[in-house]
Amino acid sequence: MRFIDLAFVGRPEDFDKRATAALSDGPDRIEDHSIVWRDCKEHLKAASHQKCFYCESKDIRSDGAVDHFRPKSIYPWSAFNFWNFRFACTFCNSLRKDKETKVTGGKGNQFPLFDDAPRATCAAEECHERPKLIDPCNAGDPLEIDFTSDGQAVPAYTDEGDERCERGKVSILAYHLNHTAFVEERRRHAIILEEKVQAASSAHESYAAGNPDAKTRLDEAISDLHRAIQPQATYSVFARRVLNWHRENPLIEAVLRTA
Incomplete structure (x- = not known):
């Protein structure tokens, strides 16, 4: 999960006017004005480079949807609040059972x-709530999710007495971050990145030993590593985590420092 700052996300023309009018129509007619949030989808997608806010995947088979972080069925006053919108893929946004693990998320x-x-019970009281769900649009929240080398999402804080551990557990299940499809994709990314790390290290040693021909191989390998951790890359936060496991390697430390 990567932090998405909604302060830098554009809005459709006349959004505020349309949102105010829709809200004034009452909670029973929220769905009649769904175009208000649906029109924001492309703006939200652009902010995350077409990736789901929750899992960082790009599902080209689905259009995705605008998720209400605070569900509109429970918080009708926030149904048209732009700050409550998140772009989400189907796996994260909708309840479904993983056919492999039988886990519903x-x-x-x-x-x-x-x-x-x-x-x-109103917008002014939301700041007093203590949500268990991690919010990708709250700068400190994504820090509470970590990953294992085999692609599993895990709480970054492991002390059972720490509420951040509970938030991690609840969010991983709620967003279905360990759906088999996600885990397999992260595992595949990890394998490729490990190969690139080895290729970069080998080329670096060869170039340092005086082989000028290794410079091209070194540049290509470093470019691949840089691309994997850029904000627009799929699973970029996981990719950075993989490289962090090699931080004792001065070359990888330099890649992370300059990316």
Whole structure:
């Protein structure tokens, strides 16, 4: 998961005017004005380089959807609030069972809170809630998700007494981050990156030993590593994590420092 700053995301023309008019029509007619949030989809997609805000995948087989971080069925006053919109793929946004693991995941209309936090009854009370879901548009939240070398998403904080551990667990399931399709894609990325790390290291040693022909191979391998961790790359945060496991290698440290 990568932080997406909505402050830099464009909005459709007359969005505020249309959103205000739709909200004033009442909670029973929210779906009648779905065009208001649907018109924001391309702007949100552009902000994440066409990737799902939650899993960083690019699903070319699906158009994706605008997800309401706080579900509109529970928070009708935020149904047209641009700051509540997230671009999401089908796997993260909709409840479905993983055919391989039999685990059901997907956000749906979930918005769990910690027990000692009251649920908001109006927009002004939302700031007092303590959500269990990690928000990609809240700068500190993506830090609470980590990955293993085999592509599994795990809580970054492992102390069971730390609420960040609970948030990690709940969010990984709610966003279906360990759906078999995601895990396999991350695992494949890891294998490719490991090969690129080895290729870069080998070319670097050869070039340092005085072989000028190795410079081209070195540049190509470093370019591949750089591309993998750019914001527009699929699973770029996971890719950076893979490279971090090789940070003791001065070459990889330099790649991470200059990317």
